[in-house]
Amino acid sequence: MKQLTKAEEEIMQVLWQLEKANVKSIIDFLPDPKPAYNTVSTIVRILESKGFVDYEKQGKGHVYFPVVQKSSYSNQSINKLVDNYFQGSFKSLVSFFVQKNDVDIKDIESILKEINKNK
Numbered sequence: 001m002k003q004l005t006k007a008e009e010e011i012m013q014v015l016w017q018l019e020k021a022n023v024k025s026i027i028d029f030l031p032d033p034k035p036a037y038n039t040v041s042t043i044v045r046i047l048e049s050k051g052f053v054d055y056e057k058q059g060k061g062h063v064y065f066p067v068v069q070k071s072s073y074s075n076q077s078i079n080k081l082v083d084n085y086f087q088g089s090f091k092s093l094v095s096f097f098v099q100k101n102d103v104d105i106k107d108i109e110s111i112l113k114e115i116n117k118n119k
Helices: 006-018 023-029 037-049 070-085 090-100 105-117
Strands: 053-058 061-066
Touching (some): 006 023, 023 061, 070 090
16 A cells, blocks of 8 residues: 555545545635645545545546545554554554653553453
């Protein structure tokens, strides 16, 4: 699966949330300052060429929808982060967040419960 740019990821976040949308609807959902119509249209076409979105013809326009699930992309992105910055070690990732971000002990306990539940 290809990696997305920040702008592509922002459009995908909107499409994952809306499930189906035309370019105007995507723009309406984005925060101010709104990007130009042509900019969003170009990004959506790039996402289509990368295999992340597809479209249905609707009148004279297109309605776009995600082909790649958010969970699949998230999983790939997290694994890449762990590989690139933590030598493939999730333990190192967790240790980093505990040391650098004042993770609350209740959060750690909750994570451990989740891990034990999924064993």
